[in-house]
Amino acid sequence: MKALQKRIGITQDALAQSLTERFIFGEEALDGLMPSTRILAEEYGVSRLFLREVLAGLQRQGLIETFPGKGVYVRKPSMLNAARNVHTTIRQSTATARDLIEARGNLEEQCAALAAERATTEDIAQMEFALKALDNANGLIPMAQADIAFHSLLAKSTHNPVLQIMFGSITTLAFDTMLRSLSDPEIYKEGAPLHYTILKAVKNRDGLAARKAMSKHIHLAEYSYKNDLDRELREIAERIVKDVLQSTSSIEEILSSALKEYSVDLGQS
Template sequence: MTSPLALPPDPRDAGSSGRKGLLTEHIARQLEQQIRSGERAVGTKLPSERELATQFGASRNVIREVLRRLEATGLIEVAAGRGSFIADQSSGRARGYDALYRTERPTVRQLIEARIPLEVEIVGLATERASDEQVEAMAAADERMRRARDVVEKAREDLAFHDAIAAACGNPVLRIMLSSIGGLMFEMMLRSNSDPGIAEPGVPHHPEILAAIQARDVEQARLRMREHLALGLRTYGPDLDVGLDLMASRHIETLLGR
């Protein structure tokens, strides 16, 4: 939903909504890297929205979304009337699991290896335990993904589909475990949802997983989820052993034509 405080459209955002989402990701990544590396010191005030918009060649709407993201992840603190300041990354609020994972520079291969045992177990339990309403929530997420207009939106709905399955597994620990790698999964999904090879007919995707869950076929659901996740091992090529951060940043820049 659009905020009532949203500014009028900026001509620099002209074009598809997909480009706007990619530009937001691109700028957020640059600022995140600068903050996590210490290039922007703790307590330093960020430039104003207007200055950042000029620096990155984006609208203030895009910059505002970037700042919301940085605040949500604990990288900055916003002081009303004063501006945005780099937060202390040693604080418990800022040092979440996502930050801990990123210090180890995980690769695509490593993320897939972690997801397979976790999500195969989750989907097996969800197939046994999901209510009709929870199965409908999975189907709704899949439908939103198929109707999504751009790669960022598709990635968000892709993540929502997997979370809907986790919500239905009846084990909050497993759902929290999956949620803790949600940021890393999103980066993989940005690439997979814009790869023509992965979209080819016959490739195991959500509909096959969903059909198995609807049929309450545990073994088939587990098999389909395993096939779906293992697909990246065959399709990512040289990106398979590249750090997720670097892979996603390069891919976003490619999609932006940079």
């Protein structure tokens, strides 16, 4: 590690930090367009490829976005994007569905309670829209999309960016398990009305009721999962991909298109 630093004048990390300070936090690139890679590379005295790798890192963090033929644009931070790496790690870990439900329950209960205090009329309207879409949805995937949108909007309604990030980091996993839960009609029949209970409590500014309804809603999965409860999330996700998606498109694409459609703009609060 140290040897690499000796060889060239600047590390990738150092360059990345310098660039973020200059273009993301700093006031340069006000229109959002950064100088071209050639210019930047020359300016810092590194090769274009080296700079490219640094930019790739920033892109993976969601700080910038590159367009072939156009240039590199500074991007408004997106909570969802930042959390993207996290769930791949969870999928690798030994985390089980039970672990996820436990963590998610606590988090979402807090979100429900805080949303009851803070949700704006616009927040509520968005959540109502998502629930109506869930009722009228045709097919498993549209249902799950509306479902995850509702929960994400609830997290957004807390107006706490940290909570939004935390929920964002498990959104994909929650989506996996929703796909599994919704495929069971009985579970759906029991769980769906609770959405309205939650929303009603939020409207009434009744944090405690919202929390209770959410708790009930999340923990329904504990009964429905049975044997899968202590199975690793990875296996569940794999099965879902095979059974439901049939490799038409990736889970992440479906998820992010849903969040776009329901204008869940996690971040930029």
